Amino acid sequence: MYNRGKIYDKGENGLRKNSKRAVQWELSAAQGYTAAQFNVAQCFCHGNGVAVDYKNAAKYFKQAADSGNAGAQNLLGHMYFAGEGVERDFGEAARLWEKAAEQGHEDAQKALLRIRQFGLRLT
Numbered sequence: 001m002y003n004r005g006k007i008y009d010k011g012e013n014g015l016r017k018n019s020k021r022a023v024q025w026e027l028s029a030a031q032g033y034t035a036a037q038f039n040v041a042q043c044f045c046h047g048n049g050v051a052v053d054y055k056n057a058a059k060y061f062k063q064a065a066d067s068g069n070a071g072a073q074n075l076l077g078h079m080y081f082a083g084e085g086v087e088r089d090f091g092e093a094a095r096l097w098e099k100a101a102e103q104g105h106e107d108a109q110k111a112l113l114r115i116r117q118f119g120l121r122l123t
Helices: 002-010 025-030 034-046 054-066 070-082 090-102 106-117
Strands: none
Touching (some): 034 070, 090 106
């Protein structure tokens, strides 16, 4: 299911790009496949094949983040910082960014650096 979603998302193997069919990643995500959880979250964030739904995006980013996906940890951190799809929680944003930064995620490292430069306390 994941590979089929990827093929539709990219328009590969002689198939036309079809964002609505690419959301088949959700079936793979429901089975616990971390890459699919991340991709489905992106679809909900950007409205690719589905309506923009930050609450569902956060749900799938959380699943991927809990499995250690640094990209999901970073983006979920941004969602907590902004209060998009989740209740605003600066401490949770910082915790997620720290986890992603420990894995070398540059955007998370930059987010932590920015909040430290401005002297923000997130805990």
